[in-house]
Amino acid sequence: MDRKILFGILAATLIAVSLAIMLPGGKAPDAEPKLPWRISLDALGNSRVFGLTLGKSTLADARHLLRDEGKVSLFISKGEAPVLEAYFERMALSGLKADFVFVLEADESQLQGFYERGARIARTTEMTSKVDLAFEDMQQVAQLPIKLINYIPVTNLDEALIRSRFGEPDSQIPEGDSGVMHWIYPAQGLSISLNPEGKEVLQYTNPAEVEALIESIKNNAAQPSS
Incomplete structure (x- = not known):
């Protein structure tokens, strides 16, 4: 030849x-696959998942990881503290697709300033309004630490799959009569909500914040159905 x-x-x-x-x-x-069940703790007990450390990694770090800017919004609900979120839709990470919602940590004065300078305010429900942040605040927001991560897989998860990846939960908390069940993994700072009528949500927080998360779930479950 x-x-x-x-x-x-x-x-x-x-x-x-x-x-x-x-x-x-x-x-x-x-x-180093960044998979939802690969959770570790640093020397201070902070959760690390998807290559991000809660309380340390910033929105800028998340943007670099996902190669996307996301959508930042401030949510104002009556009787509750404001919540600053960054939403990333249909992101592919280590071969899995999911929506990411990063709750950012900001002090009261920062949140008040974001609200006052908001570019647009829209009502999402009777009780909640969404504020689009002003352009001049975006650089400051990018440097805020991530407090909590909501991970919403595109593919529905069943109990057998969750057990095979995360193990048996420490406790299971029903959300009223909605059919939603929250599986709690305190040592990992993880709550998984199983929804027979919708998407599962994996919520990552630092283990020190798990008790507050459980109280929030119980309070929501105690609210009367509309």
């Missing part, structure tokens, strides 16, 4: 093998 043809076949084979071990989109496999 002609030497040039042989080298051409060899080169084509090497290229095919290289492409075969690449992920869709031409991305190489993640050396």
Whole structure:
């Protein structure tokens, strides 16, 4: 066989093998997969998941991880503290697609300033309004630490799959008569809400905040149905 043809076949084979071990989109496999069940704690007891450490990593870090700017909004509800969120829709991370909602940590004066300078205010429900932040506040928001992560998988999760990946929960808390059940993993700072009529939600917080999370779930469950 002609030497040039042989080298051409060899080169084509090497290229095919290289492409075969690449992920869709031409991305190489993640050396450290950022999967929802890979949760660790740092020396201070802060949860680390998806390569982000709660209370330390910032919105800028999340944007770098997901290669997306997301949508930042301030939610104001009657009788409750304001909540600053960054929403990322249908993000692919380590081969899994999910929505991410990052709750950002800001003090009262910062939140008040964001509200007063808000570019647009819209009512989402009778009790809640959503504020779009002003452009001049975006740089400051990018440096705020992540307090909590809501991870909403595109694919529905069943109990068997959750048990195989996360183990048996420490406790299970029903959400009133809605059919939603919250599985609590205190040591990991994790709550998984199983919804037979909708999407499952994995909520990550620091273990020190789990008791407050449980109280919030119980209070919501105690509210009368509308």
